[in-house]
Amino acid sequence: MTEIAPARQKKLFNQVLLLALFTVFYNLIEGLISIYFGLKDETLTLFGFGADSFVETISAIGVTHMIYRIQRNPDSHKGSFEVTALKITGWCFYVLALILLVSAVYNVIEGHQPTSTLAGVIIALISILSMWLLVYLKIKLGKELNSDPVIADARCNLVCIYMSVILLVSSALWWLFKIPYIDAIGSLGLVYFSIQEGREAHQKAKGIECCSC
Template sequence: MEKQDKLYKTAFALALFTIIYNVAEGIISTYLGFEDESLALFGFGTDSFIEVISGLGIAHMVLRIQRNPESDRDPFERTALRITGVAFYILVVGLVVSSLYNIWTGHKPLTTFWGVIISGISILVMWVLVWWKRKVGRELGSAPILADANCTLVCVYMSIILLISSGIYELFKIPYIDSLGTLGLAYFAFSEGKECFEKANSNKHCCCD
């Protein structure tokens, strides 16, 4: 029982770390994305802020299943999921419209250097979180925590898209690559928004579990 309590505390600490990390990542990425006129980096940072809302639901979920592992998703979590889903859909519209506008006007970022740095750090941090959450989830035999770990992989995929688009532009200055990377982020944001509404309307842990 003592070991189980320690594992739940670890799971909650990981959820809090994810929230704090996403706040910091969001502030830095949106600021540098705006300064460097990199839409992909700015969109990546905006996504991080939305992940904070999702993270609050996850932290609440950990506390709920610690009290009762067999309990279903409660109103707080469902509300957080719906708010997150709406935010993702708004982000998708903003990213797609902005990307198409940039392509139409031929706009290019001043630099994507910070996109390379931030995405590289994010990939490393998110992989560690995925591994740690899976470890805790397996030891607890908790499907919700394992599902959350799998869903964290989406953040890894988005970081990889940012890394590729930022890296290619920084090396070769290929026109529109930043906008194409932004459209890739929009695809995953749409998938996350869709998943949020599906989870809010059911007791499934995650579409990717």
């Protein structure tokens, strides 16, 4: 591996830390907006997407702590804070998956449909572009730092892009063609990824490094 000058390494880690903080605040704002319009437009997929953003906020806080820890001591291991954040994240994903599954079944039985999904289309497009740029920058910095944890975190952000694509497809199909139950089907896609992320968070809390994405 190429040695990095200490000053350059510090600068790169500061940039990674800023990206991690940006991820925290971005997910928080995205969650608030998505849940608001999800409730307003009665679209389950957008509501679930917003709830997922809040869970991702908890995960991003843990990642921010990890970056700070590695910057101070590259050879250190997960502390109690990171392990607790991973466990909370994992259980939150499981609870979210259960809520979305029950809600999707209820909406199908009741024949409930969204009043509008235009907000979902707009939010999904913004999210895809933002997350793609974030993943690109994190991988670029991670490679320059020769840091596997930074690169792994970047690749796990791809799940956010996958979820955004699900939101975009389900919202666009309803907005353009009013396809029945497409909103419920879209929420089931979020259920799948929530379960995957929940399992991954618990595995990481146990020290099993993985990235199902």
